[in-house]
Amino acid sequence: MTAATEPTAAPAYDVVIVGSGISGAMMAKQLGEAGKKVLILEAGAPLPVNIDGYLHTFFQSPAKVPESPYIPNLFSDAATFTLANPTLLNAPRPTVLTLSADSWQNQSQSYLDQQGPTAFASTYERTNAGTARHWLGTTLRHVPHDFAMRSTYGVEIDWPLTYADLEDWYGQAEAEIGVSANVADQAYLGITFPAGYEYPMPALPNTLVDQYVAAAVDGKQLDGATLTVTTTPAGRNSRPYQNRRACGGNTNCIPICPIQAKYDPSVTLNAALQTGNVTIQYQTVAVSVDLAGDDTNIGGISWVQYDGPDGGVVGRGTATGTIYVLAAHAIETPKLLLMSTNGGKTPNGIANSSDQVGRNLMDHPLYLAWGLASKQVFPYRGPLSTSGIESLRDGAFREDRAAFRIEIGNEGWNFPGGDPYTSLLAEVLGDDESQIGTAGAALVATLNGRYTRQFRMAFLVEQTPDPENRVTLSPTWKDKLGLPRPQIHYQLSDYTKAGFAAARQTADQLFAWMGAEQVTDKNPAAGPTTFSYEGQDYIYYGAGHVVGTCRMGGDAATSVVDANLRTWDHPNLYILGSSVFPTIATANPTLTIAALALRAAATVLTQLG
Ligand SMILES: Cc1cc2nc3c(=O)[nH]c(=O)nc-3n(C[C@H](O)[C@H](O)[C@H](O)COP(=O)(O)OP(=O)(O)OC[C@H]3O[C@@H](n4cnc5c(N)ncnc54)[C@H](O)[C@@H]3O)c2cc1C
Ligand code: SF4
Numbered sequence: 001m002t003a004a005t006e007p008t009a010a011p012a013y014d015v016v017i018v019g020s021g022i023s024g025a026m027m028a029k030q031l032g033e034a035g036k037k038v039l040i041l042e043a044g045a046p047l048p049v050n051i052d053g054y055l056h057t058f059f060q061s062p063a064k065v066p067e068s069p070y071i072p073n074l075f076s077d078a079a080t081f082t083l084a085n086p087t088l089l090n091a092p093r094p095t096v097l098t099l100s101a102d103s104w105q106n107q108s109q110s111y112l113d114q115q116g117p118t119a120f121a122s123t124y125e126r127t128n129a130g131t132a133r134h135w136l137g138t139t140l141r142h143v144p145h146d147f148a149m150r151s152t153y154g155v156e157i158d159w160p161l162t163y164a165d166l167e168d169w170y171g172q173a174e175a176e177i178g179v180s181a182n183v184a185d186q187a188y189l190g191i192t193f194p195a196g197y198e199y200p201m202p203a204l205p206n207t208l209v210d211q212y213v214a215a216a217v218d219g220k221q222l223d224g225a226t227l228t229v230t231t232t233p234a235g236r237n238s239r240p241y242q243n244r245r246a247c248g249g250n251t252n253c254i255p256i257c258p259i260q261a262k263y264d265p266s267v268t269l270n271a272a273l274q275t276g277n278v279t280i281q282y283q284t285v286a287v288s289v290d291l292a293g294d295d296t297n298i299g300g301i302s303w304v305q306y307d308g309p310d311g312g313v314v315g316r317g318t319a320t321g322t323i324y325v326l327a328a329h330a331i332e333t334p335k336l337l338l339m340s341t342n343g344g345k346t347p348n349g350i351a352n353s354s355d356q357v358g359r360n361l362m363d364h365p366l367y368l369a370w371g372l373a374s375k376q377v378f379p380y381r382g383p384l385s386t387s388g389i390e391s392l393r394d395g396a397f398r399e400d401r402a403a404f405r406i407e408i409g410n411e412g413w414n415f416p417g418g419d420p421y422t423s424l425l426a427e428v429l430g431d432d433e434s435q436i437g438t439a440g441a442a443l444v445a446t447l448n449g450r451y452t453r454q455f456r457m458a459f460l461v462e463q464t465p466d467p468e469n470r471v472t473l474s475p476t477w478k479d480k481l482g483l484p485r486p487q488i489h490y491q492l493s494d495y496t497k498a499g500f501a502a503a504r505q506t507a508d509q510l511f512a513w514m515g516a517e518q519v520t521d522k523n524p525a526a527g528p529t530t531f532s533y534e535g536q537d538y539i540y541y542g543a544g545h546v547v548g549t550c551r552m553g554g555d556a557a558t559s560v561v562d563a564n565l566r567t568w569d570h571p572n573l574y575i576l577g578s579s580v581f582p583t584i585a586t587a588n589p590t591l592t593i594a595a596l597a598l599r600a601a602a603t604v605l606t607q608l609g
Helices: 022-033 052-060 149-153 163-177 208-217 266-274 329-339 421-429 440-451 494-514 590-608
Strands: 013-018 038-041 075-077 113-117 229-231 278-281 284-291 298-306 313-319 321-326 366-372 387-389 404-409 454-461 470-478 484-490 530-533 536-539 573-575
Touching: 013 022, 013 590, 022 038, 022 163, 022 266, 022 278, 022 590, 038 284, 113 470, 163 590, 208 229, 208 387, 208 404, 208 454, 208 494, 266 278, 284 321, 284 329, 321 329, 321 590, 329 470, 329 484, 366 494, 404 494, 421 440, 454 494, 494 530, 494 536, 573 590
Parallel strands: 013 038, 013 321, 038 278, 113 484, 321 573
Antiparallel strands: 229 387, 284 298, 298 313, 366 454, 387 404, 404 454, 470 484, 530 536
């Protein structure tokens, strides 16, 4: 445990980083390898010696949700399904278990102070190595038009950089993560690669579900596109890579890969620590970003250290560096900036002269479609997803409605229906759970007939940036440290809803081509994540893609950071992560987060000289 320090004239570190997720860890590793002295302040628990503890917690958990293996424990009493109260935790985080009508606005259940009109449905971790502890591992590149939505389609906003600016950094990020994919599959919709480029590992094999969908869909025309089922680039080893094993097909990528064939940021974090130049302070919550004496640069980051998830405070201090990097993800980073009022010198928070901090919160609202294949496709073997339909990620239709990518799921009805558990219970207990239903050989035959044909598709719909979708500080909801919890305002625009409606039409068409029986819930009961559009009712799910809130731009008046992720207001303050994305596009965000972090690390090294 590092002792509390007082700010001094000479900064103690070259760089102070808040957060040890993939973006913070990538920055730390680059700087550490270059011989720079780095301190990471990490709100969450320490890195474990191995993941056995997480696996044990996961096995014991009555709900196998993404957060279930990690610290703090989801339940204060798992036997009675009692969720831990965020008011009593030092570093709480949201969970998908608090998205129901009776919990999403309940202060003792939901960490987020959700003001609606609808619920923000995605979650994140506050533990060592961050949210990609429980990610799936999908590592898609953006397509070139994603960076130029305003100039191409007259909607949304352009990024201050292009695909060409990121191309090499994508390659470096793919090497660090260890991505399995084939260049020939990924060169679509304008995505290019340097001559001779190869991914670190070949693509993982397609599942039988993928092959079933491809047989019915490949070559079909829709919305001006020729549809193709494409293997999905993945941060999962298709062969041994960097001392980690090849994927064994356990279908448990979310929330935890039991053999660590899936990359998680502890890989990069450990490598950063092994440079000998990187120090990390766990259970240490950054509480304010403090101005230097010139009132322009940053002079320190104040922190509070605690003892265990619900323990007491054991230290306070201020970390000093030449440069500061915030990598606390797209809800905690703006929260920290807004909390940093510097005794009234920055009443609207740090880096917020544009009033853009906290605004434009986005996600990929997911349209889920699921059903039974017309033949056995044997899901629940292999990764959760190995392929998707990427053909509709871009096209002229983006002038009028949101685009989407389609993820083909290989975990049966686990996501929409909680299987394989739910069907089993329903069969054994009967519909009203009070009688003995099917048993013996009949039960096995029934379940085999169902489980072997189950599949689902997830449509990741791009969401428009909306300044009123925002993170602010809750005036009344606090955590155990007395810090304000994030208050969230969130809704979907008509452009996004039109994309959602198109996703349903596309799903119906795909199921018809496959001859599959669709059981998608098309008449959801009204709830925190439902909406009506043109006479139809819809329910959306969170994708875990928390984006926006500290947008990057070419103009200090309308954005928080420049193209190098340096804040316009403070020359020695950088922001990493998807909070800087001006738009969300359709790709899962983390490869682009990693590429931007590596690019920013080069800028920081240049600035440090
Ligand atoms: C279920 C799920 C599946 C996903 N699957 C994919 C996928 O397949 N592909 C993909 O591209 N993306 C995926 N994502 C998204 C991905 O996990 C995130 O984009 C990524 O982890 C963000 O990295 P980050 O470094 O920006 O933030 P994080 O990983 O969230 O790291 C932030 C760190 O900051 C720390 N922190 C927070 N507040 C403070 C504070 N005040 N002081 C000190 N430290 C603090 C946290 O403890 C954490 O360690 C998924 C997300 C979820 C929820
Ligand atoms: S399928 Fe299994 S072994 Fe492969 S990455 Fe997922 S959890 Fe790990």
